Amino acid sequence: MACHDHSHSHSAGRRFRDAIASEKPLQVMGTVNAYAAMMATKVGYKAIYLSGAGVANYSYGLPDLGLTSLEDVLIDARRITSVTDTPLLVDIDTGWGGAFNISRTVTEMIRAGVAAVHIEDQVAQKRCGHRPNKEIVPVGEMVDRVKAAVDAKTDSDFVVMARTDSLQKEGLNGVIDRISAYVEAGADAIFAEAMTDITMYRQVCDAVNVPVLANITEFGDTPYYTTQELGEQGISMVLYPLSGTRAMQKAALAVYESVRKEGTQVNVLETMQQRKELYEFLNYHSYEDKIDQLFSQNK
Ligand SMILES: C[C@](O)(C(=O)O)[C@H](CC(=O)O)C(=O)O
Numbered sequence: 001m002a003c004h005d006h007s008h009s010h011s012a013g014r015r016f017r018d019a020i021a022s023e024k025p026l027q028v029m030g031t032v033n034a035y036a037a038m039m040a041t042k043v044g045y046k047a048i049y050l051s052g053a054g055v056a057n058y059s060y061g062l063p064d065l066g067l068t069s070l071e072d073v074l075i076d077a078r079r080i081t082s083v084t085d086t087p088l089l090v091d092i093d094t095g096w097g098g099a100f101n102i103s104r105t106v107t108e109m110i111r112a113g114v115a116a117v118h119i120e121d122q123v124a125q126k127r128c129g130h131r132p133n134k135e136i137v138p139v140g141e142m143v144d145r146v147k148a149a150v151d152a153k154t155d156s157d158f159v160v161m162a163r164t165d166s167l168q169k170e171g172l173n174g175v176i177d178r179i180s181a182y183v184e185a186g187a188d189a190i191f192a193e194a195m196t197d198i199t200m201y202r203q204v205c206d207a208v209n210v211p212v213l214a215n216i217t218e219f220g221d222t223p224y225y226t227t228q229e230l231g232e233q234g235i236s237m238v239l240y241p242l243s244g245t246r247a248m249q250k251a252a253l254a255v256y257e258s259v260r261k262e263g264t265q266v267n268v269l270e271t272m273q274q275r276k277e278l279y280e281f282l283n284y285h286s287y288e289d290k291i292d293q294l295f296s297q298n299k
C-alpha cells in the first residue's frame with residue numbers, strides 16, 4: 001500500500017539536518033498524533049514536532065509537569081514515524097533521569113525513527129517553559145545531561161538539541177553562558193526558550209555556531225514574531241508546538257456543546273473535516289484497491 005515510503009536511504013537525523021539547510025528558517029509544526037503528522041506533511045512542512053505538553057495533556061489528560069515517562073512519549077513518537085518520513089523532533093523534557101536513563105532515552109528515540117530530541121535544564125519536576133517560578137539545575141548538571149545524550153548517539157546525524165529555561169532566573173547573560181557550555185558539551189542545536197524580545201535571538205545566535213530554535217507557542221511569554229523577523233535575527237528553526245492541536249480542541253468542544261444543546265450536529269457540520277478529505281489524507285482508496293485485487297485473485 002502506498003501509504004509510507006520506506007525506500008529513503010538517509011537516517012531521520014540526516015533528513016532533519018537537510019531540512020534545516022534547505023529552509024531558512026525551518027518551520028517545525030507540532031503534530032499531536034499520526035494523522036496530524038500526515039496532514040502537516042501534505043501541507044508541505046519539512047519538519048514536525050511531538051510536544052511533551054501535547055503528550056501529557058492530550059494523550060494522558062495530565063498537566064505538563066514532568067508526569068509522563070519515556071515509554072509514554074515513545075508510543076506517540078512511533079505512531080508518527082510509522083506513517084511519515086518527515087523528520088520528527090521530540091520533546092524529552094529533562095531526559096527522565098540520570099546519565100544512564102538519558103542514554104537509554106536517546107537510543108530508544110533513534111530506534112523509534114525520531115530525528116532529533118530536545119532536553120532541557122529544568123529540574124525533573126519541570127513546568128511549561130512559559131510559566132513563572134521555573135527551577136533550573138546548575139550548569140554542570142545540564143552539561144552532564146547533554147554529554148550523556150550526545151554520547152549515546154548511535155547515528156552521528158541524530159540531533160541533540162539543548163534547551164535552556166534560564167532567562168527567567170539568570171537573564172540573557174545566564175542564557176548565553178549556558179548555551180555556550182551546552183554547545184561545548186556537544187549539543188548539535190540550541191532551543192532558546194521563552195525569549196521576551198526579538199533582539200535576544202540575535203545575541204543567542206551570535207553566541208553559538210549551531211542552529212538555534214525559537215519557540216513561538218501561543219499564550220506564552222514570546223510575542224508572535226514571524227518567520228521573516230526570526231530569520232533576520234539568525235534563527236534556524238521556528239517551532240509551533242501546539243497550534244493545530246489547540247485549534248482541534250476548541251473545534252471539538254464547540255461540537256460537543258452544540259450537539260448537546262441542539263440535539264443535532266447540522267449546525268456544526270461546516271466545522272468538520274469531511275469523510276472525503278479524511279480518505280485523501282489516509283490514501284484510503286489505495287487500500288480499497290488492494291482489497292479488490294486480493295479478492296479478484298481468489299475468485
Ligand atoms: C514546547 C513545549 O515544551 C511543549 O511541550 O510543547 C511547551 C509549549 C507550551 O506549553 O506552550 C513549552 O514551551 O514549555
Ligand SMILES: [Mg+2]
Pocket residue numbers: 051052053064091093
Ligand atoms: Mg515541553
